[in-house]
Amino acid sequence: PFALTQLELDKLSKSIREDLLGTDHPVLSKAASYFFKATSDGGKKVRPMMVLLLSRALNWQRSDLPQAQRRLAEISEMIHTASLFHDDVIDGAETRRGAPSVHMVFGNKMAILAGDYLLARASICLARLRNVEVVETMSTIIEHLVRGEVMQLRGSTSSERSGERLVYYLRKNFYKTGSLMANSCKSAALLGEYPNELVDASYRFGKHVGMAFQLVDDVLDFEGSLSSLGKPALADLTAGLATAPVLFAAEECCDLEPLIDRKFRNTGDIERAVEYVFQSSGIERTKELARVHAESAMDAILELDSSLHRDSLVHLANKVVARTK
């Protein structure tokens, strides 16, 4: 069913690329459009795909897709990309999507500026949608992305018990992943001036897909390998981050707590943590939680009228949980 939007996604990258050209500075354009090159794999583009499919599912009675919702799909991907640029500088991540991250190619300075430039262009495109509620909704995303990154940098305080850590971690996931999907979907519905119930259902669909998506990402960091995910496996542990599989494992095996507290800094910590995770039901419980979120997403989307594109969104929620990369 995604073939339906594949052509539109290709056009999307092209359209973003064109928007980003025409600066006085070729390096800025190049850096900002780094992930929108025709040759780049450009990531999964889950966010714009969701916006496009949802817009079509909401508009099922008409065959064409309004230009505004197409632009919204682009904006969601521009904001996402800007946050990747800044996060990769902040986290010192060397690869992204199987290629060097933007700051490795263009330097930290240009990565910061390219991120700012993407945010500026996104704001201008947003303003041109001429819907202040959408502007406010989409601006909230940027604030949430910052909050999420700060929460990740800081980590939960060591005095907290594992249950509280999990709450903290899930809130961080909402800010870093759920909010962008939730508020982009909400904005798609707002642009079409649909009734509140559909706006709300769209928001919930995006939020739960986002939460499921991040949980599966965290599992794949344990199960995946460099070739399939485009970033090195165990990147989270290496960065000192305890994600859901570790936090669930810690509930069964209290030996993990001190490792989490010292951010897996000692020699052998990472290997021991991996061992604990695979001995416990950490991976399985994370997958289970992802499935619960995917089902909530499906419940939400089934509130829309039945259509081919609604089916695609159900399929998308399923695929997010089943994906292996």
Next chain:
Amino acid sequence: PFALTQLELDKLSKSIREDLLGTDHPVLSKAASYFFKATSDGGKKVRPMMVLLLSRALNWQRSDLPQAQRRLAEISEMIHTASLFHDDVIDGAETRRGAPSVHMVFGNKMAILAGDYLLARASICLARLRNVEVVETMSTIIEHLVRGEVMQLRGSTSSERSGERLVYYLRKNFYKTGSLMANSCKSAALLGEYPNELVDASYRFGKHVGMAFQLVDDVLDFEGSLSSLGKPALADLTAGLATAPVLFAAEECCDLEPLIDRKFRNTGDIERAVEYVFQSSGIERTKELARVHAESAMDAILELDSSLHRDSLVHLANKVVARTK
């Protein structure tokens, strides 16, 4: 006449501070509100002062100032501050306003995030003004600030003659300083729904004040000292930047060209450049150009109806040129 707005400026810092609190992360709040502390000197606050005075001059028939224009003044200062945070990381500047710059206190990561957070909050506040033309106008500023910083990083290419360098430098000044003032003033007029001529006059006033302001800043970098300007003198030359006094001097003394080309990198370059500048009419011609811009600003503002606050704006344009810090 500025006493008129001093109370409002104090309230402004307080209001921004309150808006920035209430994050989950105290360090983020602290970093973002670094320049809005009651104890900080907080800079000259020229931008919000212009917006406040201009709004009052436009609204001279009524005694109260609409809340929207007050918020706009805050937004202009938030955007300005965000760009200072990122620029100081990018340029590696160690001091700002006589105090350590934000990244020296909170680290690069937090400075990037605090800048993003300020931009996000500014976007949300903007959306709440519920005027899409204002959102678009103010978003353009952010794009211009990025372009200006990129132009400054890159520098004009060495093959260019000094006249072309000057054009490049002035365009960079518009992006880095003029645009924020021009578009903030324009937005103040847009918010009041004044006729196009007044919107245009407001824009020109802001633009010319901004250009004059930056030229005087560049002169003060030669004439000023650490104590009065809050940043070390000759900061521009030290950073390899040729500003107006140097570019004018180069028109009279061609020995300066190679120094500009190598960004004053060799031992003794800075001292020689200073000598050339003071031997030439570089400083005087820069001041003269600043006066021309200040006069254009006054011409623009005199298109408004006569009022006490219009007089204050004339005074402000004068003071920008006459300031010594």
